Amino acid sequence: MGRFGLFSSRGSPARSASPNRRAGRPTGRRRGWSVAGQAFVWQLTVLLLLVVAATIALALKSTHDAQTDARDRALAVAAGFAHAPGLVQALQSHDPTAELQPLTLQAQQGSGVDFVDVLSKDGIRYTDPDPGLIGQRAQGDIARAAAGQSFTEVFKGSPQSAVRALVPVKDAHGNVVGLVSTGVQTTDVAATANRQQPLLLGLAGGALVIAGGGALLVSNRLRRQTHGLGPVEMTRMYEHHDAVLHSVREGVLILDAEMRLVLANDEAQHLLGLAPDAPGLPLDELGLEPGMAGLLASGRTVTDEVHPAGDRLLAVNLRPTQTRSGPSGYVATLRDTTELLTVADRAEEARERLKLLYDAGMRIGTTLDVSVTAQELADVAVPRLADFVSVNLVEDLLSGNGPVPGPVTGAVLRRVANRSVLDGAPEAVVEVGEADFYTEASPQARCLETGRSELHQVEDPAIGAWLAQDPARSATCRTYGIHSWMVVPVIARGTTLGVVDFLRSRHPEPFAADDLALAEELVARAAVCLDNAHRFTREHTAALTLQHSLLPRRLPEQSAVEAAFRYLPADPRLGVGGDWFDVIPLSGARVALVVGDVVGHGLQASATMGQLRSAVRTLSDADLPPDELLTHLDDLVIRLAADTDTDTATGPDRTPVADVGATCLYAVYDPVSGRCSLARAGHPPPAVAHPDGTASVLELPAGPPLGLGGLPFEAVETVLPEGSLLALYTDGLVENRQRAIDVGLDSLRRALAASDGSLDALCDHIVTTLLPERPVDDAALLVARVRRLDDDRVASWDVPADPAAVAGMRAEASRRLAAWGLDEAGFVTELVISELVTNAIRYGREPIQLRLIHPQPLTGPGGAPVRTLICEVSDGSGTAPHLRRARTFDEGGRGLLLVAQLTQRWGTRQTANGKTIWCEQTLLPED
DSSP states (O other): OOTTTTTOTTTOTTSOOOTTSOTTSOOSOOOSOOHHHHHHHHHHHHHHHHHHHHHHHHHHHHHHHHHHHHHHHHHHHHHHHHTSTTHHHHHHSSOHHHHHHHHHHHHHHHHTOSEEEEEOTTOBBSOOSSGGGTTSBOOSOHHHHHTTOOEEEEEOSSSOOEEEEEEEEEOTTSOEEEEEEEEEEHHHHHHHHHTTHHHHHHHHHHHHHHHHHHHHHHHHHHHHHHTTOOHHHHHHHHHHHHHHHHTOSSEEEEEOTTOBEEEEOHHHHHHHTOOTTOTTSBGGGSOOOHHHHHHHHHOOOEEEEEEEETTEEEEEEEEEOOOSSSSOOEEEEEEEOHHHHHHHHHHHHHHHHHHHHHHHHHHTTSSSOHHHHHHHHHHHHTTTTOSEEEEEEEHHHHHTSOOOSBOOOSOEEEEEEEEESSTTOTTOSSOTTSEEEOOTTSHHHHHHHHOOOEEEETTSHHHHHHHHTOHHHHHHHHHHTOOEEEEEEEEETTEEEEEEEEEESSSSSOOOHHHHHHHHHHHHHHHHHHHHHHHHHHHHHHHHHHHHHHSOSSOOOOSSEEEEEEEEOOOGGGOOEEEEEEEEEOGGGOEEEEEEEEEEESHHHHHHHHHHHHHHHHHHHTTOOHHHHHHHHHHHHHHHHHHOOSOOEEOTTSOEEOSOOEEEEEEEEETTTTEEEEEEESOOOOEEEOTTSOEEEOOOOOOOOBTSOSOOOOOEEEEOOTTOEEEEEOHHHHOBTTBOHHHHHHHHHHHHHTOOSOHHHHHHHHHHHHOOSSOSSOEEEEEEEEOOOOGGGEEEEEEOSOTTHHHHHHHHHHHHHHHHTOGGGHHHHHHHHHHHHHHHHHHSOSOEEEEEEOOOOEEOGGGOEEEEEEEEEEESOOOOOOOOOOOTTOSSSOHHHHHHHHSSEEEEEEETTEEEEEEEEEEOOOO
C-alpha cells in the first residue's frame, strides 16, 4: 500500500472503481498534466537546452578554430613569401608584375591559401589571381602594413571577404619596399567548420536520446508512485493527509492485508488509547477491547456499528481498500457517539413530548362538555406523563355562574375526572362528582391563590406537612408508592378554573422541570377547551332558558281542537334554534294554529322567535285573516332586519338585507262550520289525516319567506271533517342531509294514517320514525284533532233593520238560553244583545245577524268545568266601533263600555261582507 493511497481523491479505495478501469487508476477527469508528466517535460527541456547549448558551443569553437587556422596559414604564407630571396629585386625591377605573377601563382597553389598578392607600398597590386585586379589599389588597412607591421584581419569587402595577412617587404636597410597579402576566403573557412557539424549534431542527438530515456524512466517511476496525480491534487492530498492525521475529529485506522496497523491518526490514538509507536504492530498487540479487535479482524463491511472502547461508545465503519501495489487492506473510521446517544435520548424524549402535545390537541376538546373535556385531559396524560391524574374544578364553573376572574381563595373544588394506570383508580381519595377540601398548607390551595405550578417529592417538607393533616392521602401515598407530585393550576383568560394533580408511583423517575413544563402546556391547552365548554354551556343554557320561556309550556284547552306537540332541539353543539309553535284561542270558538322557524341558531334566533311569537299573538287578537296576518308579520321582520346590529349586505334593489328571516304557517279553524283557512310564508305545507284513514299534504301556495317584502300571501280555505288530524311542523322534522323532503313527507303521511291512539303517542311515533338520534336542526311538531260544535249549541237569527226588532231578539235569546240551561246568564245576555243589536241597526248596514254559541264546557282550575257563552252581532258595514267614555250629561256613548264591563272578553273582526262584534261570558260552574 502506498503512503497516500487512502487519501488520494482519484485512487481512494473507499470509492468504487469503474469496471472499465484498472484499480487505482484515476477516476476523475484530469485538469492539466500529472506530476510525472510535468517532471518528464521539465527534464527533457533541460536536456534539450543543454544539448543545444553544447552544440552551439562546439559549432562556435569549430568556426573559431577554422579562422585561427586560416590566419596562421595566411600569415605564414605571407611571411615566407615576403622573405623569399629576390623579392626585393623583383619589386625594384621595371616590371614587377611580370616577374612576380608566376611566383605568386605557384605559391598560392602550394600553400593552401586562396590568393597571394604582392602590393606596392601604396597598396597597388602587382600580382593577383584575377589579372583584372592587377594595377588596382587593394582595400583594407594598408597603412599599417606600410608602416612595417605584420598582422592578420578578417577583411570584408571587394573583391571578396577573406581572412588575410599583410606582411611588409623590407630591403637590406629595413625600408619597406612592398607588401605581401595572402588570405583564405570566408566561404572556405565556413565550409571547413560545416564539415564538422554532422559529427557535432550526431553527438548531440545521441546525448539527447540517452538523457530523454533516463527522464522517461524516472517519469514512469514517479507516475506509478503518484498514480498520475497533478501538482494541485498532490498538494491537496498532502493537505488532506495532514488534516486526517492531526485535525479530523474522527478516528482513522489503516490496516494492511496482514492486519498490521499502517496508520492511525491522532483522533484514533485518542479514542483507542494507542501508543505513539503503534503503527507497524499486529492488531492483536494494540491492546484493544475484544469486541473492537474482533470487529476489525473480521474484515467484513460495517456501517455505524457501535462498540465500547473504555468508557466510550464508538460508531465504527470498516471497508476494504484496493491498491495496485499489493494485497488489499482495510480502513476503519471511528466516531465517538457517547454524547450523541445522550442527545438522541433527549431528542427522543422531545419527540415523545411533541407527540403527546399533538395528541392532546387532537383528543382534548372534542366536545363542548366540561366533564368530558376534563376526562380527555386525564386520559391523554396517563400513562405517558403520570401514573395518576385528577382534575378538580371550582364549583362556580360547574354551577353555570362562572368563576370570578383572578386567583381563587378558599380551596373547595369538585373532582371532575380521574385516570390511573391501575384499574378503577384506587389512588383517588375523592370520587368523581364529589367535593374535595384542601387546607391552606396544601399545594392545591397555593396554586389557586398564586396561579403558579408546584413540583414536589413526597419527602419534601411542604408535602409532609400537608399529608400530616390528611391521613387518607398519606395512607394512599404509602400504599401505592406515590413519590412525585405536580400541581398545575387551570387558568384561562385570566380566570382560575381549578387545579390538576399529576402523580407518579409506578414510574421510577421523579418528575423533572421538563415534565412540569409539559404538564403546564397540556393544562393550558385543556384550560382553553374547558373555558370554551363552560362558556358554551352557559350560553346554551341561557338560550334554552330563553327559548323555553318563550315557547308555550302547555297548550290551552280548546273546544275546537285537541292538540299535542313535541319540540326536539338539535345537537347542543349547534346551539338552540328559532322554531316555535302556538295554539291561540280566537273569537267565536275558533282557534289559530301557528308554527314557524327563524333562520339560524343561538340567542339571536331565540330572541327573534320570541318577538315573532308575540307579534303573532297580538295580530291574532285583531282576528286578521291568515294572509293579512302574514303580511303584517312580514313587515315586522323587515323592520327587525333594519334595526339589527348584524352586518348587512345590499340586495339587487339596493335595499339592505340582514341575517334575519323566518318562515311561518298560520291556520284558523272554525268548529262551527268546520272550515280551516291557511296561509304559509316559505314554510312546509301541513299534512292532514282524514277519518277514513287516508292522509295527504295540503296544497298551499308557498309564499315567500318572511323578511323579503313586496310579494303577496294567499290563503286557502278547506273543510275538515270532524276527527281529522292536522299536522303542522318545521323542516327539521322531514328534511336532513341524508333524506330529501319528499321522503320525509311520505313518512309523515304514513305515520298520520296509521294513527289510532292518543295524540301524545302519535307525536312520539312521528318523532321516532322521522328524526335521527342527533338531529342537526331543531324540529317542532304540532298535531291537532279538529272538533265540530253540535248544531244545537249554535243559534243564529237574521235581524231586521228596525229598532223595534230588538225586543224580539232579546226574547229569542232568552228562550235559547233557557233551552241550554243558562237562565242565570239571561239578564246580562239580554242587556248585551240590546246594546249590540241597537248599534248595528243604528250605525251598521244590512244584513244584520245575531248568533249565540255555547261551546262544550272546558276544564278549569281544580278540574271544575268552565262554561262560556259567545254572543256575536254581524252587519254589512266595515266601520269598526271603538270604546269611549261618556261624560256626565251625554245621552249616548255608554253601550260598548257597558258590554266591556259585563263580559270577560269582547272585540270586533272584519268579515268578507262587513264586520262582527263579539263578546264572551264566562259562566259560573254548575252546582
